[in-house]
Amino acid sequence: MPYLFGNAQHVGRREYQQDAFGFSNPFDEAFTAHAGLLAVVADGMGGLEHGEAASRAAVQGFLDAYRLKTPEESIAQALDRGVHGAQQAVLAVQRQLLLEMQCGTTLVATVWFQNQLQWVAVGDSALYLCRQGQWTRLNDLHTYGRHLDSRAAFGEITREQAQADPQREALTSYLGINELTEIDRSIRPITVVEGDWVLLSSDGLYKSLSLLEVPEALQGSIQERCDKLLSAVLSRNLHEQDNVTVVALAYDPGRVPVTVAPKVEAAAPPAPSGIADTQLASPLTVAPVPLAQAAAAPPLTLTRKRSRVPLAALLLVLVLAGGYFVFRTTCCTPPPVVAAPPKPVIVNPNPPDHSPPEPPKPNQLRPPK
Template identity: 45%
Template sequence: MRYILRICGIFLLFFFFQSFSVIVLASTDRTSNFSSIDVRLTNLPWWIYGIILVVLIGLVFVLLRRKNQDLQNRIPIRREEPITKRRENPTIIPGNAQTIGSRDEQQDAFGFSDIYDDAFMQEFGVLAVLADGMGGLHGGREASHVAVQGFLDHYSQSSAIPSIPQKLISSLDAANQSVLQFAREQRLLGNVGTTLVAAVIFQHELYWISVGDSRIYLMQGESLTQLTNEHKYATELEKRAALGEISEEVAKNDPQRESLTSFLGLEKLEQVDISEKSISLQKGDSIILCSDGVYGSLSNDEILEVCRYLPTQESAEELITLVLSKKIVNQDNATVAILTID
């Protein structure tokens, strides 16, 4: 193709100069006849040169255009990748149950986002929250309810926050501020507290956050995994015992062992657990939120045995029935909230 273009270029220049010579000579010698002018190599009329010139220009144009198309065919065209279709939110089945146990009042609280609000689910997923008011402090019942409601309200209104983990952190802070505000109003600042755990299922992914000693379990098939850690003084005691600073006996019998080291109601939350990355979920997976009145009475095997065979709501009710069947002295409030992917 390069050689053809070069040859055409040479002929084009040749006939251009020929035509130019004819025109110049004709314009300087008005008595001359174009057909009789000798332009060195040929005596063709001027209009033939014009035709040849037009044909050559057209040929060069066609060849250049074809070459350009060949180049385009050789260069891979970068095509925009198709936008991945956003995964639809799965159908979520909630379940819940609780008992006051042998306590004077129910200090556990829980709540779900509206699972029938499709617009909310598409943007925020499905949220479950559970809180356990601290019985050793005043206002435990009010603190747990204020925390749950504050968390739910903030989560549903924080549309400007781009990610689920950031929304969970922001909502936890809002819940803590709600508890602190309640404590100030009741002049109980420093004497009000509650645990809180929250889980979100968004497009087959699980996100969670925790403060205190309530738990979140993930049930997948035949396995039950505890996702959260307890923020208790016992954890520090066990670390000190492992380092040889105190004996295991001292760590085991410390009267403050069960005291919480982090909970809502503190001016600054220094211990907060949050999922570092989302957990992929499949149909049949369940997320189980529970207070210590449940896991303190039941083993993990017992929880798994109930939840893997029964429907979600029946599982929640059966767990509480099983707790009560233990007839534990001074049975604590026990609450469970479950989300299952259908």
């Protein structure tokens, strides 16, 4: 399984745990081949009734809707269906409990598919990308503070007034609201590189701890990083510590699953009387899934048997080799070397008998009269 994941959660100093989270099935190779690995975090709103019921319903509703994705459907379309499925699940809780006040929850969900990342978010739960120790928040937080900061940027109010407004942390969008109009989503997939990992968290993390304070401490496996982040939050011992939930994803292309054929064995003897047969079920829950359980399974190994060459095949090889040798020595013998003919003797075209006469000697010349 090339996908890595981890999680950590604590109730903080609250009476109830109103955070919930879940994953799609990372061991379903057929589904992850086109849908990747999905992670969801929801933070029930403590100011409204039954925030814990709303967060659990939202996570389960999102997972159920995303599970309907087909290979022909894009991940962005499946994420959009997931957030609306979560919204309908929260509204169903309201109708079931006959609540006079609304119940609501935030939600952030992301899908890691090979080397691409896509997400959708409603509310103030956060999604971070960690690259070489540097943190980047990917989603916008749907709080009134964003509108205050915009007004301050246009000079309508001062920055001090924007920071001091008592309604700064109020949510402007959440699941369970009558009309869900403010949804943050990735415009296009983000390409991740080797060593990247992402973190989903409820506001109990970033309101208690600045991620800039702990980049060097986050070493080890994905699960160990989640545990260290939670320990760093709790070590502050804040009096008003909220629920804390962190979920992390990463991808290791080198961890390719190995599939082996099942071993055929004789039928097992009947079970003794009094012992009932059990059936393994894998219901999708939103309870924490420790990574250590998945890593505890022994790795799959492939054993190869030494194959024996039949004797007839060996004899056939020897016969073919002998025939080839005879063919090469009889039919393909190079021609004999022929000696080169002797070089012709070059005869002097002017033999001594036909040489021109010697010129007269100088003393035989007479000057003219």
